[in-house]
Amino acid sequence: MRDFLSLALQRQSDRAFDATRPVEKEKLERILEAARMAPSACNAQPWHFIVVDDLELKNQVADATSSKLIGINHFTKQAPVHIVVVEESVNLSSGFGSLVKDKKFAHVDIGITAAHLCLAAEDEGLGTCIIGWFNESKVRKLLNIPSGKRVLLDIVVGYSLQPDRPKKRKEKDKVISFNSYE
Template identity: 70%
Template sequence: MTTFFDLVARRQSDRAFDPDRPVEKEKIQQILETVRLAPSACNSQPWHFIVVDDPETKNKLADAVASKILGINHFSKQAPVHIVVVEEKPNLSAGFGAWLKDKNFAHIDVGIAAAHLVLAAEDEGLGSCIMGWFDEDKVRKLLGIPSGKRVLLDVVLGYSTQPDRKKVRKELDKIVSWNRYE
């Protein structure tokens, strides 16, 4: 059994996938069940997930996610699964709290859910990458998302062909202080 620390240490943003190896539905279901259990402010669960695994739709989605000008996210066409995260309206308690405290709890909650998603994918032996750069209008139109909804993320999943990389992170003493900000 892998420890949680080992799982987190192993997980990376993958940008190379085996396009000929589909992801088993059972694995996707397990990942989604893990995401369903993610915490949210006032149990609001302000999210909706669209699983895109139809090859034709997935390729059109990958075109909306890639940028020819900036040369980014072209790898997304290799990934056999995209999970698009749509922001939903929070419940009354979370919405009021967000207004009162001037914090977007829904975005925080979606971030927590996305972390659950990619860690669950890693636990299932899948690579993943969270992407926030895309043509939101094209994604909305392609997937039939109502115009009043925000598309926050596209998370790609698949069997990674990318070698493991050493994580480069700030030292702990650069990001943590005790008892006061320093």
């Protein structure tokens, strides 16, 4: 494992994958374990991961993520694996806290687990891209997800063909302050 800052600096949203190179099961198991071990409010663990690696089904899920109308996500068919993240019910403590504090802790928790998954994939030499734009009802139907469940993310995983690119981020003084909002 690399030092964490180097890992975080290296990780990028990849949009070009080697469609001919499958992801090894042992690598998938390690990145899923990293995601499973992510912290969550009141240890609710409000997630379920569906690994889609069957070629035909994966291509159907990819079709549900792309839009010809606005021209996005056409690269998702190249990725050999899609990991669909379904929101699960939270436990009583997390649900009560969400209600009292008017914060959707499950969504925060799923963001944390997605970050764990993507960083673990980067550490394994894999590229990822988190997809939030997709036809949720189509994905739900394709993967037999009950109608009462929310499909929050589709994380595509594979061997990246995209060259590293510099990160464009706001300057530190625009996003960090000490002891007061400035």
